[in-house]
Amino acid sequence: MTDTDRAKPGDAAPPGTTGTGENLCRHCNGSGRIESGPCPDCAGTGKVTEPIGGA
Numbered sequence: 001m002t003d004t005d006r007a008k009p010g011d012a013a014p015p016g017t018t019g020t021g022e023n024l025c026r027h028c029n030g031s032g033r034i035e036s037g038p039c040p041d042c043a044g045t046g047k048v049t050e051p052i053g054g055a
């Protein structure tokens, strides 16, 4: 993986956690950027780790 695959403010769980997966960041819609600069939730990656399935 890459250096960007690490915990970010928008992550609900650390990467690799069972029951979670990468998802497009809702804050920046996966662009990694917002008007003022890099997205703070996904650290500019456009992706966050969130629970998947269930719910």
Ligand SMILES: [Zn+2]
Binding pocket: 025, 026, 027, 028, 029, 030, 031, 032, 033, 039, 040, 041, 042, 043, 044, 045, 046, 047
């Ligand atoms: Zn984002």
